[in-house]
Amino acid sequence: MSSGTILLVEDNPDDEVLALRALKKAQTKNDVVVTRDGQEALDYIFGKGKYNGRKPSETPQVIFLDIKLPKLNGLEVLKNIREDTRTSLIPIVLLTSSDEERDMVDGYKLGANSYINKPVDFDEFIEQVKVLGRYWLGFNKTPH
Numbered sequence: 001m002s003s004g005t006i007l008l009v010e011d012n013p014d015d016e017v018l019a020l021r022a023l024k025k026a027q028t029k030n031d032v033v034v035t036r037d038g039q040e041a042l043d044y045i046f047g048k049g050k051y052n053g054r055k056p057s058e059t060p061q062v063i064f065l066d067i068k069l070p071k072l073n074g075l076e077v078l079k080n081i082r083e084d085t086r087t088s089l090i091p092i093v094l095l096t097s098s099d100e101e102r103d104m105v106d107g108y109k110l111g112a113n114s115y116i117n118k119p120v121d122f123d124e125f126i127e128q129v130k131v132l133g134r135y136w137l138g139f140n141k142t143p144h
Helices: 013-025 038-046 074-083 101-109 122-139
Strands: 006-009 032-035 062-065 092-096 114-117
Touching: 006 013, 006 038, 013 032, 013 122, 032 038, 038 074, 062 074, 062 122, 074 092, 074 101, 092 101, 092 122, 101 114, 114 122
Parallel strands: 006 032, 006 062, 062 092, 092 114
Antiparallel strands: none
């Protein structure tokens, strides 16, 4: 698999641990950056706040974005990313526990590349993240 950075935007510590474990089991060689709220995610992407000095031109290869986040929700984060030409083409997977049809519709309208419901079963969640990692990091091609 490719060695670009994965940005995991997740406020639930248990889901974070499971996602990181699944990516490791999928043998990703990628660095994973974890942000825990919407504002922190945007700060990372645009090199602001505690990430001041990080080059926004070094975009993540893929973003796994939860919808239900503190400060700014995932849909607001998605909207901000898509509105900036420097970041508008980053693949974004909404990885969420939300079953609300409105969230899915809004996510796709705002430019999400995929909408995945987190399963309740831990083994299923790990398998799901492994498959996502393989696809988005191994098979999917993005412009540079």
